[in-house]
Amino acid sequence: MTSANAGSDPGAAAQAAPVSDTDLVTLLAGWLPQQRWYAAKQDPDAVVGITDRNLVAVAGEHDLHVTVEQVLIEVSGSHGRSQYQLWLAWQPEGTGAEEHAGAIGTAGGLSATDALLLPAVSRLLITTVADAAALGPVHAVREPDADIDITAHGMVIGAEQSNTSIVYGHSAILKMFRRLEPGPNPDAEVHRALAAAGCRHIAEPLGELIGPVGDEEAGRETTLGLLTRFYPNSAEGWAMALSSVRDLMAEGDLRADEVGGDFAAEAHRLGEAVAAVHADLAGAFGGRSADTDELRRILDDMAIEARSAAEQAPSLTQYLPGILAVFEQAAAHAASLQLQRVHGDLHLGQTLRTLTGWLVIDFEGEPAKPLAFRRSMQSPLKDIAGMLRSFDYAAHQPLVGGRPDAQHVFRAAEWAARNSTAFCDGYAAAAGTDPRQAGGLLRAFELDKAVYEVVYEHGHRPSWESIPLQAVSRLINAGGSL
Numbered sequence: 001m002t003s004a005n006a007g008s009d010p011g012a013a014a015q016a017a018p019v020s021d022t023d024l025v026t027l028l029a030g031w032l033p034q035q036r037w038y039a040a041k042q043d044p045d046a047v048v049g050i051t052d053r054n055l056v057a058v059a060g061e062h063d064l065h066v067t068v069e070q071v072l073i074e075v076s077g078s079h080g081r082s083q084y085q086l087w088l089a090w091q092p093e094g095t096g097a098e099e100h101a102g103a104i105g106t107a108g109g110l111s112a113t114d115a116l117l118l119p120a121v122s123r124l125l126i127t128t129v130a131d132a133a134a135l136g137p138v139h140a141v142r143e144p145d146a147d148i149d150i151t152a153h154g155m156v157i158g159a160e161q162s163n164t165s166i167v168y169g170h171s172a173i174l175k176m177f178r179r180l181e182p183g184p185n186p187d188a189e190v191h192r193a194l195a196a197a198g199c200r201h202i203a204e205p206l207g208e209l210i211g212p213v214g215d216e217e218a219g220r221e222t223t224l225g226l227l228t229r230f231y232p233n234s235a236e237g238w239a240m241a242l243s244s245v246r247d248l249m250a251e252g253d254l255r256a257d258e259v260g261g262d263f264a265a266e267a268h269r270l271g272e273a274v275a276a277v278h279a280d281l282a283g284a285f286g287g288r289s290a291d292t293d294e295l296r297r298i299l300d301d302m303a304i305e306a307r308s309a310a311e312q313a314p315s316l317t318q319y320l321p322g323i324l325a326v327f328e329q330a331a332a333h334a335a336s337l338q339l340q341r342v343h344g345d346l347h348l349g350q351t352l353r354t355l356t357g358w359l360v361i362d363f364e365g366e367p368a369k370p371l372a373f374r375r376s377m378q379s380p381l382k383d384i385a386g387m388l389r390s391f392d393y394a395a396h397q398p399l400v401g402g403r404p405d406a407q408h409v410f411r412a413a414e415w416a417a418r419n420s421t422a423f424c425d426g427y428a429a430a431a432g433t434d435p436r437q438a439g440g441l442l443r444a445f446e447l448d449k450a451v452y453e454v455v456y457e458h459g460h461r462p463s464w465e466s467i468p469l470q471a472v473s474r475l476i477n478a479g480g481s482l
């Protein structure tokens with residue numbers, strides 16, 4: 001389907017799409033699989049279709065030298081079906097766009113570029129949010145009292161993300177969601193609810209870009225981009241944890257509490273911060289106890305996922321009976337399961353240490369899961385298990401690819417246990433309930449996450465697959481990590 005809507009200029013609205021849908025699909029064929037956020041990279045059966053095209057600004061308007069088109073594509077294949085958002089910049093071929101970092105290709109005498117990489121387009125987007133204005137069918141909401149600096153230069157950060165984020169100087173970060181599902185985006189929804197609850201452990205939301213997604217009947221207002229405050233002097237929890245592990249490995253004969261860079265005090269504070277976020281999520285969205293049937297369903301779903309994971313990642317096959325046995329044993333803990341909204345994909349890379357404390361970011365949940373699941377009530381143990389898995393990752397990742405050294409392996413396990421304990425102590429102190437008392441259930445959630453990670457690494461970083469795989473083996477054979 002092709003529509004040609006443009007900003008506030010009725011002349012632009014009359015313009016046709018720069019190239020035909022067929023030419024556009026051909027153009028995208030080589031570019032999409034190179035994008036980190038494109039989940040169908042490994043799918044040889046993937047078929048790309050165009051579901052919507054909107055000319056949102058034409059060259060000459062808004063100080064732009066390019067024409068900007070928002071394109072929604074649907075990709076179907078053996079991986080399933082998903083919808084993605086693209087922002088394309090068009091300009092005449094031969095004007096240098098082909099050399100640009102975001103160059104996509106040429107068709108019909110025009111060059112296409114990933115528009116989000118162009119400073120003029122990033123300026124247009126932040127100005128649209130600051131003015132609570134519209135770009136064709138895309139409109140913006142600005143949070144009351146949001147302080148938005150539209151003069152700050154926008155720059156896309158890091159390639160290893162599920163979405164594309166533009167950082168504006170030291171002031172704001174705009175995350176443009178790549179994979180879209182019609183309806184409320186949990187990242188935007190949760191940021192807004194937690195800000196209203198006065199939560200100190202999230203990035204302050206500043207505004208949103210919103211547009212219709214889906215066919216004309218099902219088309220629903222959907223968050224396309226989320227603008228939050230940027231914390232320039234923050235460090236990612238993952239980077240901090242890795243440098244602590246490196247310090248430890250440098251002095252292989254000393255314990256974690258005897259060398260510099262011990263992370264345990266930070267892990268404790270992080271536990272307190274996650275407990276505070278959970279309490280605010282329960283306050284904002286409600287919470288309740290799960291009944292026996294619900295617990296059974298959760299554990300059955302883990303078993304279904306594990307069976308499907310073993311088909312995708314053959315390294316899991318030998319562990320499958322042990323995995324299923326752990327889920328079966330966990331059913332005995334029905335009484336202790338609470339349900340509420342959670343983060344859903346919590347790991348050290350989703351945490352930022354500012355000068356004053358920890359922030360939790362990226363409340364989208366697991367990107368590959370359906371929206372209804374990501375917005376559903378789940379167990380906070382899922383997030384806690386995610387963090388415990390992340391301590392295990394940080395401890396063992398520096399050993400990947402090297403020659404096994406028994407002392408380093410021992411120290412890695414010690415670092416993971418020390419920081420997992422500190423995290424749970426911090427969580428228990430702030431929440432008043434100790435996640436370790438959920439015993440078999442926490443272990444089931446850790447195992448569920450480790451199984452997910454084996455598949456994730458199999459697809460994205462095969463040399464890291466051994467990290468979660470060894471954890472699967474440990475969790476089956478030796479009980480929980482704590």
Ligand SMILES: Nc1ncnc2c1ncn2[C@@H]1O[C@H](COP(=O)(O)OP(=O)(O)O)[C@@H](O)[C@H]1O
Nearest residue numbers: 161162163164173203229230231236349361362
């Ligand atoms: N408010 C912020 N302040 C500083 N850095 C941030 C902020 N939000 C995100 N980042 C950085 O951007 C990275 C990607 O953000 P994230 O929300 O996890 O995106 P994605 O969903 O694409 O993975 C984070 O790992 C962090 O380094």
Ligand SMILES: O=P(O)(O)O[C@H]1O[C@H](CO)[C@@H](O[C@H]2O[C@H](CO)[C@@H](O)[C@H](O)[C@H]2O)[C@H](O)[C@H]1O
Nearest residue numbers: 161162238345347348349386389390393453456
């Ligand atoms: O951050 P995303 O929402 O894109 O999450 C996906 O990618 C993560 C890797 O970036 C992946 O996390 C796994 O690796 C981390 C180290 O890079 C580690 O800290 C996590 O514990 C581990 O799960 C995450 O699983 C995936 O959903």
